[in-house]
Amino acid sequence: MDQQIGDFFGRWIGVTAHRLSHLMTKSLQKNGFDMTHEQLVLLMIISREKGINQKELAHKLDRDKTSIARSISKLERDHKVVRIQTADDKRINNLYLTKEGLLLLEDIYPVFQMVRNQLKEGFTQEEVDRVVDFMKRLTEKVIELEKKL
Secondary structure: OOOOHHHOHHHHHHHHHHHHHHHHHHHHHHOOOOOOHHHHHHHHHHHHOOOOEHHHHHHHHOOOHHHHHHHHHHHHHOOOEEEEEOOOOOOOEEEEEOHHHHHHHHHHHHHHHHHHHHHHOOOOHHHHHHHHHHHHHHHHHHHHHHHOO
16 A cells, blocks of 8 residues: 555545634634534525525535434524425425525625635645645546446
């Protein structure tokens, strides 16, 4: 084996993803927002894709439907999101931001931008672009390999 398990890039991707999520949650909380990074991501997607349902959301985030439902329930209790049943199938709920949820996203955006800018410090735009390109290609490769199983 020419690489130690600890040196494999998959490990570092996982560690980095976890640390980024933790950093964003701490930044939100330090700035007075009682929410997690995951909840922020949900709000951002629901904002962009008005009427998305929980199943689509779970698929988009590659998360199980139960954890998405729990997070949505919290956001709904906090009056940030509303679920509206579809006329065609009462089992399907489309998700929309409430006015409160939309205002919250607007308030959070400067914190999001601040963390994003801090993360980019010390990296050239070319380095950032290369990492993003690599991650996209790696994700496509993983999906391709999964389909073969």
